[in-house]
Amino acid sequence: MIELNQYKTLTFDCYGTLIDWENGILGVLKPLLLVHDTNLDDKEILKIFAEFEAELETGEYLKYREVLNRVVQKFGERFGFEPTTDELNSLADSIQYWLPFPDTVEALRALSQKFKLVIISNIDDDLFAFSAKHLQVEFDQIITAEQAKSYKPSLNNFRLAIQRINLPLEQILHIAASVYHDIVTAKSLGLSTVWVNRRADKNKTGATYPQISQPNLEVLDLKTLAAMSSPNPQ
Structure with a gap:
């Protein structure tokens, strides 16, 4: 004590x-993945997010907006789709709504x-x-x-x-x-x-x-x- x-x-x-932030992350990534025929449960989405974010944050410094853009890109690479520009920006753009x-x-x-x-x-x-x-x-x-x-x-x-x-x-x-x-x-x-x-x-x-x-x-x-x-x- x-x-x-x-x-x-x-x-x-x-x-x-x-x-x-977890509800914020899931609110963006879950529907984005479903649009690209990828159905993952919340636990798996958050686990993969943690993996990608940690990898990107331990390299050469990038602004966090760019880190999140690359997280979305890495989801696309892992699950076989090419995110649109709006999708790449979607995580960072959503932060203003995270409560x-x-x-x-x-x-x-x-x-x-x-x-x-x-x-x-x-x-x-x-x-x-x-x-x-x-x-x-x-x-x-x-x-x-x-x-x-x-x-x-x-x-x-x-x-x-x-x-x-x-x-x-x-x-x-x-x-x-x-x-x-x-x-x-x-x-x-x-x-x-x-x-x-x-x-x-x-x-x-x-x-x-x-x-x-x-x-x-x-x-x-x-x-x-x-x-x-x-x-x-x-």
């Missing part, structure tokens, strides 16, 4: 933690009363601007992959965030749903971590690679974390 009041800044992953989890906005509002909030996200600046409108809170810092020119789980993204936050590590708490992208690397740099296990009742990996690590705290949602920070947690 951790004492939340020892921290001054909470850093958040965005997609998968605050924004329901927060039901508990996200209220929890962020509550936490913002006590802590500075920071985003560390594998995203482009312009694409995050769409999501920021849905999140409805003011973030003290926003660190994107476009700014870092690298993608989590790279150490670089977290080092850039730590430099900008300019606080001792023991005053920073990182909160994320992806063990692969976030928890392992944050812990390796000495940050305390909270794993938001949003897939506790589903397949354990979803749209991220499977990975094992021991966070300082595991919660099922952000509502639970916000309640822990209140003077009289329920």
Whole structure:
């Protein structure tokens, strides 16, 4: 168990933690694949997405829009079809419509009363601007992959965030749903971590690679974390 009041800044992953990206991904890829006579279940689509995304993010830096375009292209290559230009753009174009989890906005509002909030996200600046409108809170810092020119789980993204936050590590708490992208690397740099296990009742990996690590705290949602920070947690 951790004492939340020892921290001054909470850093958040965005997609998968605050924004329901899996429903966003499936809302685009499932009908796209069906148009091309490819019928995959949700688990398989997300597994393949995770494979392609991780491969593209570990090579030479590409903007996230281009990463998503190439993810769609790779689906076409694997399943024998040639995506149209609109289809190639469809994942990135859909991000503006991806919505927060039901508990996200209220929890962020509550936490913002006590802590500075920071985003560390594998995203482009312009694409995050769409999501920021849905999140409805003011973030003290926003660190994107476009700014870092690298993608989590790279150490670089977290080092850039730590430099900008300019606080001792023991005053920073990182909160994320992806063990692969976030928890392992944050812990390796000495940050305390909270794993938001949003897939506790589903397949354990979803749209991220499977990975094992021991966070300082595991919660099922952000509502639970916000309640822990209140003077009289329920």
